[in-house]
Structure formats: structure tokens, C-alpha cells
Amino acid sequence: MKSLTRLACSLAAMSFLSASLSAQETAFVPVTETGFVPVTQQMLNDPEPGQWLHWRGTQNAWGYSPLDQITTANVGQLQLVWAWAMDDTGPQEAAPLIHNGVMYVPNPGNVVQALDAANGDLLWEYRPEPVGDETGAFGHGVQKNIAIYGDRIFGASSRATIFALDATSGKLIWETRTADTALGYRYTAGPIVANGKLVTGITGCGRYKDDVCFITGHDPDTGEELWRTSTIARPGEPGGDTWGDLPLRFRAGSDAWIAGSYDPELKIVYWATSQAKPWARSVRGTDGDALYTNSSLALDPDTGELLWYYQYLPGETHDMDEVFETLLIDVDGRKKLYKMGKLGILWQLDRETGEFLDAIDVGYQNLVDVDRGTGEVTYRPELIPEIGVEINMCPSTSGFKGWRAIPAATSASCWSSTSGRATSCGGTARSRRSTPPRSRPEAESSSRATTTATSTPTTPAPARSSGRRGCPPRPRASR
């Protein structure tokens, strides 16, 4: 009952928020650092069990907690202890953080709040003034995650800015713009902290413009941009020919709209990219691979150097996004990377080298065949969209899996696929088995896997010379 009352009060208070903003200035008492323990990279690398310092709990993105007070035996006794009405001006996909009993919550509309994690009491709120009509639009204002480091909270906004807040007061310390919102750019994913740097990927890259999507590294002290790595190969760059002869203006997509993972031992950030835009090859104007769309990028957090990449779906053509979370799991001493996109194919890579290890199709798609030995994806020709031709495809563009992240248990054998979201196409999925087997097309050698090139500060050139084994050439269907 008490919780319900609190919820009601919160709702009432939220509705009067705009009227009482001026009172907020005086009602809030400045908070000193007393009682606040700054977060170090070491704490992020090896957090205490009761903390939740990364959007997926830990940097390997397991979403796993070793806490054991709540068990399968007593979980049925859980009771609601508090509830909190978040900002309701837009869609929300928030992953809160926990540090020493304080919950930091990213809200829609670039709002960040700090709550007493034991009872939901508000400690502070950062609520920037809305600019123009930036609320309510699909995807706009979503803040999926924030980061904590030192005595600051870091976020990325729908205004294409990265910002730092005082973790004890919510006061804005710096805000750095990385792109022009008039071109469609915005953030929905927030930063992660890797080797003392903020790493953030931008989205809203679907429009035609003489620029491409990117991932940046920023100095958490000053907000200074340290590096920028493009997620699309430009004309003339390594991999640039995978877009055919399309000029830069027509190379869109490869949004980096889900925050990545970090391996502090290898000092590698793993960040993935979305499909090319427009989605369909026939509209895009090329059936090339379109690097580095639908890929995992292994980045040096200090320089942004592309250490290796692996493209899951070359030449994607159905809006099947592979951008989602990246799980880092060691199995039998091998450092692996696990990933699943909209197609519901569970990919395994060696995360030191990018080498393909395995791919398991969980069976809810009818668009491609995947070779478990090589990772080669072959599109079924009759399901490649052509303008004016209707196809029955599965899954829908919502995907078998969406942005909701998959957890991992303590053992790789317990890796859970149950949170994958089956879409309403169960019957259609079976049609896959009725599709006649097709002969394997001739494989061609791929230039993308063996390229060695010099890099420029803004060029995602694969660098394979630093003692890392390059991933072997992956045979690929000729088209």
C-alpha cells in the first residue's frame, strides 16, 4: 500500500514538474563528495557483486549477478517494495546502474535521475530543457544506457551530444557535440568506459549525406574527442569497393545503436553495427557486402584503431539487424564472443582474432542458409526483395530478437536463448524446411578478410600486423 502511495505521489509530482522547476533550484542542496566513492577502471573491470556498474552488469555483458539471497526457492515471495514513474515523454529502453546503494536511471528526453536504491527516493535529477520538437518521435529521446566513472555519470543525448554529470548532484560538467542533428544523427545508446576512455556509437545514420556513421572515443575529464572511427568504408578506402561504385552520399546505415562490451585483459572494445540503409539491395543500389555494416568491430579504446572486424550478414537486404549486445565468454580457455541478431542465429567468434567459430540457427528465419563450418551466409534467391514483388519472409522486421539483451549464466553451457523473442511467424518458420536445397554456389576469395592497410585517423582500416592473427578468408557466395 505504501508503495502504491509512493507511486501515486511520484506520478502527481511528475505532472507538476514543469511548474516547480524554479523551486527545484533552491530545494536541492548541493551534495559534496562525502560518502561517494569514485569509480575506478579497476572497479569496472571487477565490480563487487552488489553493484551494477555497466549497462549489462559487467563489461562482458552477461547481465549476470552472483548475488544469492534471492533464489529459485524463494523468488515466489518477492514483494514490490517501491516503484518510480519515469519520464513518459518518449519510448524507454533504460538500463539503470547501481553504485553503493544509489540507482542512476537514464530516462527519455535526455533526463537522468539518481534514486535511493533501497526506497526510490529521488536524490537528484538532470533534466535539460527540451529543444524544439524532440519528444515523442519514434526512437528519439531513448537513452538505453549511461556510464559511471570517477565521480561522474556519462550519457549520450538525442541532440547528438555526449555529456558528463556530477554523480553527486546531477550538475552538468561538460557536453560535447559530435554530429549535426539536422542530418538525422542522434544517440540512443550511451557510452561505455574502456581503459579510462569513453567509447560511444551514434545512430540516426539512415539519411543520404556526405558523411557516415561513427564510433568515438572521448576524454572523460574534458569531453575532448580523442578518435573517431567510421562504421562505413568510404570510396577509395580499404573495403570501399564493397559498396560497388556508390558515392559516399549513398552509403548509409551501419548505425552503432547498442552499446558494446570491453575486455580489459585484451584491451579491446567490441562494438557492433546495424544493417545498411536503405535495407533492400534493390533500393540501396548495390548488392555488395557494404562494409562495415552488420559487423562486429574490435577497437583499440585508446586510438579507435580497427583491430579486426567480422561481418555477419554481407549485403543484408531484409532489415535484419545484427547490432545487438556482445557477450564475452571464455569456454575451455578460449576467449569467445557470442552474438545474436534479428535472424536468431547465434554466432561464435574468437574474440582475440575475429576468427569464425560457429553459427547456430535457432530456426525462426527463412531468408538465409548459414554454413556452420565457415559462417558463410547464402541468401535464398527467391526471398531477395525486388521492387514490386511480394515475399513471405520470416522473421518480420521486428526480428526474432530485438534490443532486449540476452543474459548468460556462469557456464557457457547454460547460455540462455529463452529471452529471444519469437515473433508471430511460427508456422512460417517451418516453411524453411520445405524450401528445396540448393547447390552451393562457387566460393570466391574475399578481400575483406585479408586486407592490410595503413590507417588514417578517421579511417577504419583493418590492422592485422600487431601480432594478432587475422581471421582466415571466409568463402562467400558469388552474386
Next chain:
Amino acid sequence: MTYLAGGRQYVAIPVGTGGASWAGMVPRDLTPHIRRPTNGNSIHVFALPADLPVATGRSRTAATDRDGAAVAAGTSLTVWDGVYTAEQAERGAAPYLENCATCHGEDLGGGSNSPGLRGVSFQFLWGGKTLHELYEAIRTTMPTDNPASLPRETYLDILTYMMQVNQFPAGDGELDAEALGNILITEEPGA
């Protein structure tokens, strides 16, 4: 997600409408009779009933060395030394409800625009400071629509009421304004 606060495990579930949610994906033409809700963005937090025995988790903060903290702060007392009386706190209850509860809540839990004044919220804001600093902040800035409008004795009574709600122990002597600078706000010794 799950976490510890005060040694107790909680499970927090953010809910609402995100991308690829039914409210955004089902074509309106197909379901014109269904009124789309706003997002209903919220967080719901669950825990085991408090009277259930649970394993002792790691403490969320290092144990507070009361004497050490007081010495370091240059004070000789803390709020745990019985520095006010129950009668004094009871005198403060009515003016609190009249002047403060609208924003900070009848239970001192705070609201969307006002910080909580008990428990972790209180310690987060005021831990490590003296009662003098807290008293002066209240006296000079509160209530926000009419700061410094109450008698000093009333501010002092309200302060002791806040101390009572925070379960700082009452003692034999009333809290005196002159003594405030010598009393440190700390977490419970050994907590």
C-alpha cells in the same frame, strides 16, 4: 537487474514502451478500437519480505568509525550520541507536516522535486557534515516559497524531528543551537 542496498538484495525491472513494442508496431488501422497508452515508463523494484532470513551480503559501505569520523571532522559528538529529546522531536512533527511535508513527503521520503530526508537519501546528502550546516541550510532556504519564515526554535524542533525519523537515538538533553557545530552526521556506527 539486481543489486544490494544496505545488505539486502533487490530486483529492479524497468518497464515501458520501447522500439518494436506492440504499441508502436501494430498498425493503427488494424486496431482502431484500441486506444494506445502512453508509455507507462517506470521502474518496479522487488525484494524478499524483510522478516525473511537472508544471508548477509557485503555491506554497501565501509564500516563507519564513529570516533574516527568525529575526530577527523573536528567534532566530539555524532548524531548517535543522544543529542536531543523525544519531546523536542514531537514538537517538531506538527510544523514539519505544515511546512515541509508537501514537498518532502509526510514520511520524509521526498518527491520528484525534493530530496528524501531519511535513510540513505539523508546520509547521501548530509553524511559527513555537521548539524550546524544542515540547520543553517534549512533555516535560510526552507520552505522554498517563504525561506527563513519560521522561528529559529521551530527550525530546531523540525531538525530534531528529522533526527527522530532517521532513528538517531534521543537522549536526556534538548538539542541546543549552540552545540550544532560540534555534532557530526554519520551513518550508524558499525553499519
